[in-house]
Amino acid sequence: MTTEPMVDVTNVLALEAAHLLQTYKRAPVVFVRGDGSRLFDADGTSYLDFISGIGVVVLGHGHAGLSAVIAAQAATLMHTSNLYYHPLQGQLAARLAALSGLPRTFFCNSGTEAVEACLKFARRYWFSQGMKQRTRYVALRHGFSGRTMGALSVTANPAYREPFEPLIPGVTFVSPDDSSGLRDAVTDQTAAIIAEPIQGEGGVRPLSPEFAAEIERACERTGTLLIADEVQCGLGRTGEPFYFPVLGLTPDLVAVGKALGSGVPIGAALVAERVATQIFAGDHGSTYGGNLLSTRAGLHVLEQLTGTSEAQPYLPPAGLIGHVREMASVFDAAFNRLAAAHDIVAATRGVGVMRALELTVDATPVIEGALKAGLLVNRTAEKVVRMLPPLTVTQSEIEEAVTILDRVLTSVATASKVTR
Ligand SMILES: Cc1ncc(COP(=O)(O)O)c(C=O)c1O
Numbered sequence: 001m002t003t004e005p006m007v008d009v010t011n012v013l014a015l016e017a018a019h020l021l022q023t024y025k026r027a028p029v030v031f032v033r034g035d036g037s038r039l040f041d042a043d044g045t046s047y048l049d050f051i052s053g054i055g056v057v058v059l060g061h062g063h064a065g066l067s068a069v070i071a072a073q074a075a076t077l078m079h080t081s082n083l084y085y086h087p088l089q090g091q092l093a094a095r096l097a098a099l100s101g102l103p104r105t106f107f108c109n110s111g112t113e114a115v116e117a118c119l120k121f122a123r124r125y126w127f128s129q130g131m132k133q134r135t136r137y138v139a140l141r142h143g144f145s146g147r148t149m150g151a152l153s154v155t156a157n158p159a160y161r162e163p164f165e166p167l168i169p170g171v172t173f174v175s176p177d178d179s180s181g182l183r184d185a186v187t188d189q190t191a192a193i194i195a196e197p198i199q200g201e202g203g204v205r206p207l208s209p210e211f212a213a214e215i216e217r218a219c220e221r222t223g224t225l226l227i228a229d230e231v232q233c234g235l236g237r238t239g240e241p242f243y244f245p246v247l248g249l250t251p252d253l254v255a256v257g258k259a260l261g262s263g264v265p266i267g268a269a270l271v272a273e274r275v276a277t278q279i280f281a282g283d284h285g286s287t288y289g290g291n292l293l294s295t296r297a298g299l300h301v302l303e304q305l306t307g308t309s310e311a312q313p314y315l316p317p318a319g320l321i322g323h324v325r326e327m328a329s330v331f332d333a334a335f336n337r338l339a340a341a342h343d344i345v346a347a348t349r350g351v352g353v354m355r356a357l358e359l360t361v362d363a364t365p366v367i368e369g370a371l372k373a374g375l376l377v378n379r380t381a382e383k384v385v386r387m388l389p390p391l392t393v394t395q396s397e398i399e400e401a402v403t404i405l406d407r408v409l410t411s412v413a414t415a416s417k418v419t420r
Contacts, residue, residue: 005032007042027371034061037390037397039376049376050401055232055388058259059304066262066300073296081287088295095302099241102254102270107290111231111257112146114267118227118253119150120284121275122192125225128278136170138185138193142202145194145229154194176207179214186218192225193218197243200232203381204349204356212247225252225275235259236305236391239325239352264297320391324352330395331355334402342409355387361416369408375401
């Protein structure tokens, strides 16, 4: 029997209260161990993890293969900086190129940094060609791309932005259902449009094919670059390596993060050749970006996702990506049952194992009720219950989660009738 590491929960909370900057509102639970789709708290209570560290731990917790390659790499060589070559960056970049069709990669340490790099590379592209005024961006309402000054500048949520203004100027926000707004916003001064193919924080909302076509037309008409932010939806979560081709988008830059390290911090900007030719030595950099530890993790994750161990074109459905496709039908059936059974479920959304229930009421009591019942899901866009389980999630785990949600939705609906 596995026992949990001894942790003094009161002390954990007291130390954080005394010494951590209070930027996070945490749920009252201290996790100490994980195994597949399960997390265990300090008392040994088990939770079904349907958020996986916000879409990060795609191989599941305590993955034997990933921990073994990380341990071996840590013992061999972890970090040398980008002053020198090492064997792994090129290998991982080649695999990302085979999956995405974008031939070059810049490695960094998070999704936010990947977005930041894409924003910079887009401006550099125009600057290199003497178009120094072409600095503007068009971004989408309900979008989220991170919290640094650049990434925040293209993130719509006023609550995130206002305390930090002025942000970088020249960003126009357009609603993702407003095609004519997009046509007006994109001009020959726009450096790039940035869009998540599926808006994650915005409530798991895939862009419509019509709007995606409008983005493509706007780029074609003006030469504007397209940045696809696949930090949340990319690398297998939808049952596809990337979601941009599903929508018919042809980005010049793609930001990835989260899934790529399955818990080891790594991000990457994937870059089309026409942009890459306008970027030069010294234009951007990162001390840690693409170090041996994180790229070793990335290589292992991609092997698991595609079921291949050589840099070769992706052959679907294989590896975990094939498994996600199977789990998608389990989610579809289970969510249809939930929607039919509960009036407070206004809509079900999502693809693959990126899922959401939109409620008619605030999602907070459902998140709290699920936590008490041993299921981790999270709230986004106020009324949305979001699920991003590990890509290894099984049919019986999905059914277990839905059984818990079914009970919690019933009690939340009953309570909201009583208080009305
Ligand atoms: C679409 C998208 N882009 C960028 C980010 C920022 O990534 P990170 O917080 O890993 O830096 C996120 C994080 O949730 C995201 O969902």
